Amino acid sequence: MPFNLPILLTWLRIVAIPLLIALYFLPASWLTQHERDLFATLLFIAAAVTDWADGYLARKLGQTSAFGAFLDPVADKLMVAAALIVLVQLGRIDAIIATIIIGREITISALREWMAKIGAARSVAVSMLGKVKTVAQMTAIPLLLYHVPLFGIDVARYGNWLIWLAALLTLWSMGYYLHMAWPEIAKRTADEA
Known part of the structure; x- marks a missing residue:
């Protein structure tokens, strides 16, 4: 190591x-x-x-x-x-938000690992959509952790909006990655049938 x-x-x-x-x-x-x-x-x-x-x-x-x-x-x-x-x-957030975000990360990590194993990792390379999701998520979390107004700004409210946006982008990006991987998934499934 x-x-x-x-x-x-x-x-x-x-x-x-x-x-x-x-x-x-x-x-x-x-x-x-x-x-x-x-x-x-x-x-x-x-x-x-x-x-x-x-x-x-x-x-x-x-x-x-x-x-x-x-x-x-x-x-x-x-x-x-x-x-x-x-x-x-x-x-400060609903369990559904955490479930969506954590579930997507597990799903896409497993998908990337499988795609790398079969030599098709490029199909699920990081996209701009994934990067925007990460920015929304990484901005929302500190706002929600801090939670109280800062310089008159209701950080909790902005954090809530951003975490919901991150959850929506999470689902969208998961769909995108699955769509990109689908031809390989379909081909492997057909080969094994």
Whole structure:
């Protein structure tokens, strides 16, 4: 297993997951709800920044690796799933939103793995639609974690709009990826029949 700065940043993102969850299970006398929300928001934003930084540094330093390419999206999906579950627990999003987003990530990850195994990974390469979904999701989550107005802006309301938009884009992008993979799926199914 290679170890370098980009992979270290990815591992730090994974380590941040239990920290994010633990913030909400600390005794009430240790942190106020606002302090928990603030620290969780900052932790999530830091994780999002390391997501960008690890990819950039891997390319810039020539430290890309198959292990890093595997670990990076796993860390992203785990961090998002943990944050969504925390938000459901806090009553800030509906469970259906978390189910849609987490379910899509599992489905598309499995689809990509299968397509790579059969040599057709290009059919399900990341699309612009997937990137827009990610931006909406990664903007919504910190807004929903922070939750209270900031400089007079109702961040919770904007976070809610964005997370619903992310859920719709999630379904749309899942349909897109499945559509792109369908010819290969149909061909394999016919071959096995």
